[in-house]
Amino acid sequence: MMRLHCPCCENFTVDSDDEVIVDICDVCFWQYDVTAHEQPDRNIGANHISLTHAKENYRQFGVCKKEFIHMVRKPLQEELPENNKE
Ligand SMILES: [Zn+2]
Incomplete structure (x- = not known):
């Protein structure tokens, strides 16, 4: 099964079978948001x-916002970028 990577933590946490990607990444707690992905420097959309x-x-704390630090987990082996090369 193909997975897509999270734009925040780069881990492959998204099953591409999902037609509509409205989900929160288990690894960094980023909520997938096309608007924010298109304008990465703006505070816009669901993530505030x-x-x-x-x-x-994520680089510093392992989570997209420090307040969510207890909500996240480490990436699984199959979610790591090095295990998802095309
Ligand atoms: Zn993520």
């Missing part, structure tokens, strides 16, 4: 934080 800022947080 810009994608650029969320990525910075």
Whole structure:
């Protein structure tokens, strides 16, 4: 099964079988939001934080926003970018 990667943490947490991708990443708690993905430097859409800022947080804290730090888990082996090369 093909997976898509989360735009925030880069882990492959999204099953591409999902027709509508409205979901929250288990690894970084980023909510998939096409509007925010198209304008990554703007605080816009469901996450109330810009994608650029969320990525910075993920690098530092392992979560897109520190308030969600207890909601997330480590990526599974099959979700790691190095295990999902085309
Ligand atoms: Zn993520």
